[in-house]
Amino acid sequence: MLARLAHIRNWLFDLDNTLYPHGARLFVQVDRRITGYIARFFDVDHDEAYRIQKNYFHTRGTTLAGLMAEHGVDPHEYLADVHDIEMDMLEENAPLAAAIAKLPGRKLIFTNADEAYARRILAQLGLGDSFEAIHDVHALDYRPKPEPSAYRHICDAYGLDPTECLFADDMARNLKPAKDLGMTTLWVDNGSEQAESAERDHVDFATRDITHWLHEILEEA
Template sequence: MIARLAHVRTWIFDLDNTLYPASANLFARIDARMTTFIAELLDVDAVEAHRVQKAYFMGHGTTLAGLMAEHEVDPHRFLDYVHDIEMDVLEQDAPLAAALARLPGRKLVFTNGDRPYALKVLDRLGLGGSFEAVHDIHAMDLVPKPHPAAYAGLCQAFAIDPATALFVEDMARNLQPAKAIGMTTVWVDNGSEQAPDTARDYVDFHVHALVPWLESILETS
């Protein structure tokens, strides 16, 4: 392990577009289901539904959070609907599994999705045994990243000292609260970030693909 990361005892990973390439376009299927859900809920066309969806995402952290706040949507109903997708675009990732196995310390998944969906994705990727646990939106009491409470709850649930933790995300904005409490941050810049460009001085490592970066930190003596 490179000296700069010798302090890391807990490795925390986002799920979607982080543990698999954004180019797989799996989330596009979820995105389309969200649009359909909103169109039916509000009785609007797809264009307006998509506008509402993105406005809620930017304003509330997730589309679900916006729907709950503005329309009292049942989160279980929403999550079951949007996650009812085929995962045939995902393939087993043996190099990632091998790299994760070599990381010293605990490994966790921290996702705004729910646990059943996360477990299906991990199994599809061949990562079912790579992580100690999945901390999902229900474990966050439905308060998603990037709200600070989500990170505090994660640390409390697993007795994590943020100063010895590293968080990997494809959404740069979700790294800012992690950095604020002392975590080392890794941004997987693969085109999935939707927030406006900023200085992003809260990013410690700016990478474009996860596996090459993990292999590089592990191979350095």
């Protein structure tokens, strides 16, 4: 494994359900708030709101992208609402912080969430000082993963050669555009992905525990 990673100079990490376990069920709170937001916005019941939510998620990449494109929703107002959640279930992960600190090269967060929300999560995990930058949905001009432009955007923004990047995400569908651009891909297969294709040709590595995987590759160095 280590020989296949010798070229990696840049480590890009998704946030939700990637840097913390899916079992923490943090994003369940966000998911429920999104459903509630849509129910109020369209004045529909829970089931219809959930249908609208997931339709946008699967066709637009994020629910927000669909709401903005078709209904002109203010992204700042929307994100402040859906990210107004408790994070007490997240625990500090010192082994993960130690592993990330030992990785050679640059480390960045690449997320469809916003920076304020990301910083709250990183603080809870003890990763507040682990990353050079957070490339969030605002920086992406609201064109989120898995839109190919999102991956080119982060590379252009930080002067990254995609062939020297590893990108880790809990959703395999978000890895395909990264692979197409030349990145090495890591799928954090922890059960969070929702009814996606079984095709995994674009996945170079897979793990159920990113902390364990990082320590494993570092021990081989």
